[in-house]
Amino acid sequence: MSTETVTVRPARRGRSPLLFFSILTVVLSLLVGVPWWTLLRSAAQWPAPVGVAGSVLFAVALVSFPPLMIFGHGRRVDWAARIGDTLLGVFWVLFVWSILGNVLRLALSVAGVADPARSRIVVAFTLLVSVVLLAWGYVEAMRVPRVRRVEVVLPRLGRELDGLKVALLTDTHYGPIDRERWSKGVTEVVNTLDADIVCHTGDIADGSVGQRRAQAAPLADIRARDARVYVTGNHEYMGDAQGWLDHMQELGWQSLHNRHLLVRRGADTLVVAGVDDRTAKSSGSPGHQADLAAALAGADADLPVLLLAHQPQQIGAAVAGGVDLQISGHTHGGQIWPFHYLVRVDQPAVQGLTRHGERTQMYTSRGTGFWGPPFRVFAPSEITLLTLRSA
Structure with missing residues (x-):
């Protein structure tokens, strides 16, 4: 396994906030600007009241978004x-679908379809697909996850442990939307699995106990x-990690x-x-x-070693330590397509069973809950049942 040394230079004071807000401004401008142009300002030639009303709606959403996120997640105003x-x-x-709609625009142009019909077809396509995916994605996010069953062969596992069942929960993200009934549903499903070990690999909640x-x-x-075991995720370290460790013990x-x-x-x-x-x-938690x-x-x-580690990126230490199987979450499988391509830049795996080195395997769950947007698009949640097999 190769190692890489990275030298990190201290950031100059005053530059980091400016860079952060610059990037945030560019990202928000693209997220809102591309749909605004596609739906309202291209050559669809909508009546003036439609263009004005739509532009006002986009402007209000853009201006209100930052304070909503600051108050919502910074100050925990649900x-x-x-x-x-x-x-x-x-x-x-x-x-995403505005970009794909503009790809359709090119195809229609090649086919000889002229404006305003061409632009109006693009608008209809973008809105229809987006509305359908948002409605379906909301249902997918709010339902109790289906069970994903996976067999994992561990050559060092003893024969008497063959068939050991490990249920995996992760990224429940109890948060601003009250999901107490959902949580009870998850418990009911897990209890039907007759698991030997139940694991929770972190990001249990957004907020305090x-x-x-x-x-x-x-x-x-x-x-x-045999055991119910839990480790912290990164979201615990945005709040009271020790409080959640203690509460899980309770x-x-x-x-x-x-x-x-x-x-x-x-x-x-x-x-x-x-x-x-x-x-x-880096969180500073003692x-x-x-x-x-x-x-x-x-x-x-x-x-043989089964390791609970929240992030797939922790697999390097697991390989070096001779771990047989690491189980992780964190990625949510991308949660809303095609965000998984960005997740893959940061993590060695997005979902499923992968091999790392000669001995170590890793299973990455798509997550039991969701974070932030109450949508899951082409990245379904899961309760995972891992059945461990000896060679």
Whole structure:
């Protein structure tokens, strides 16, 4: 495995905020500007009242979006977060399908279709597809996830552990939309799986325990034959990570805060380890950092290891540490197509089972819930049931 040394130079004071706001301005301008031009300002020749009313609607959405997100996620004002998150999802879907609509415009031009008919066909296509996908995406986001069943062969797994069932939850993101009933539905599905181990690999909520206690409460009723285990995700470190670790202990889960436990069947043993999210150290939370060496301290190096780590990007340490299977979330499978292409720039995997090095495999879940926009488009949520097989 190759290693790369990266030198990070300290940012000059005063430049980072300016750069951030410049990038934000460009991104928002594109997200709103491309649909505005496609729907209203191309050669569709709409009546003046239609153009004015549509432009005002886009302008109001653009101007209101930043404060809604600041109040919604910065100050945890749930109604603002709900509106801002929905606007973000609408912006993204309209942006993507406006671009594809303009590809259609070129095809229509080649076919000899003239304006305003050509532009009006593009508008109809963009609006129809966007509305259908947003409606379908909302239903997909709000439903209880389907079960995704995957068999994973671990050559070092003992024969008496063959068939061990591991249920994986991740990225529940209990947040501004009250999903207590949804959470109860997830618990009911997991309990039908008769799992030996149930895992939650982080991003449990957006907000404090006090804010999201009711939504998280059904986790206490989840059943597992051997263990219910939890590790932190990056969103815990935007709030009170230690509070969630403590609360999961109160709900009867074991928090794998850079530690491990053992699952035994007869003479065979599986090490189940967990590490903090990779953002833990930079968050400034005392005593928090991803530390695989600490997590595996005292474990027999000849035993197979199942590792809980929130981000797929943590796979490098898992390979170096001889882990057999890492289970992760974080990516949401991209959540709203085609965002998964951007996720892939940052992460080594977006979803599914992948191999890394000679020994290590990784399963990346598309996530049980959703973050932000209440939509899932071509990236369905999942409750994962991993069945571990010996060679």
